[in-house]
Amino acid sequence: MPLSIATWNINSVRLRIDLVCAFLEAERPDVLCLQEIKCIEGNFPAGAFRKLGYEHQVVHGQKGYHGVAVVAKVPITEHVRRGFCGKDDARHVAVKIGGGELPIVLHNFYVPAGGDEPNPDVNEKFAHKLAFLEEMKGWLRGAETLGPAILVGDLNVAPLEQDVWSHKQMLGVVSHTPVETQLLEAVIEAGGWIDAMRHFVPPEEKLYTWWSYRAADWEASNRGRRLDHMWVTSPLRGRLLGLEVKREARGWNRPSDHVPVILRLAA
């Protein structure tokens, strides 16, 4: 059975539920992973998703900020919400889908942004980000040996030179500093992950999923970053079918600063 997975940092699921529903009606992905839902589970707009056929839902929320969720048309057979760095903030949920012979484990992450100053000695948010990525690396080590798995989410790191509008000007900016990009590559390496977005878009080509709210004209200045990611383990390499970055979503009315990304897998 072909499978489509979408990921989207929605920056408040309650404020933008109409945008999310329009996206789901147009694209009909089997699974949607959301980050920054900014609400507790009890305030998650479950009914709106259910109406569209997304009746399988796992929410890991908290009040006001952060928070992740998975909604699916296909059954979710297992789920786990993991805490990182000894905190109880809501930054991860994993689900198991395709419960038959070859189930797929799907991880949905929201990695800490890391604040402004890229120095862990003076900026505890940056220290938290690095510790979070280190913990991901250890926990997901050898992921490919365990079978089909997908990891998506807002990882808040743009690892490649063409993942930012200016590699040179971004080297000292949190999200593209060498310590972060090398650590993210180490997470990929340790898990045996395949960068599914770059499987389809060559690394020489610019690719962004986020544009700042602060630009007067996001499209004209086009100072984007690829902060959102979709990875798969090697058992899924042969099933990679297609990728869509829904850039136009950044131009919708009252948009998220991130756009949705859709990965399609063959049967």
Add this chain to the structure above:
DNA sequence: ATGGCTAACAACGTTAGA
């Protein structure tokens, strides 16, 4: 080099995003 915007909330300034 700076500043620019958006969202949540025991809310009308503060904290967070990145």
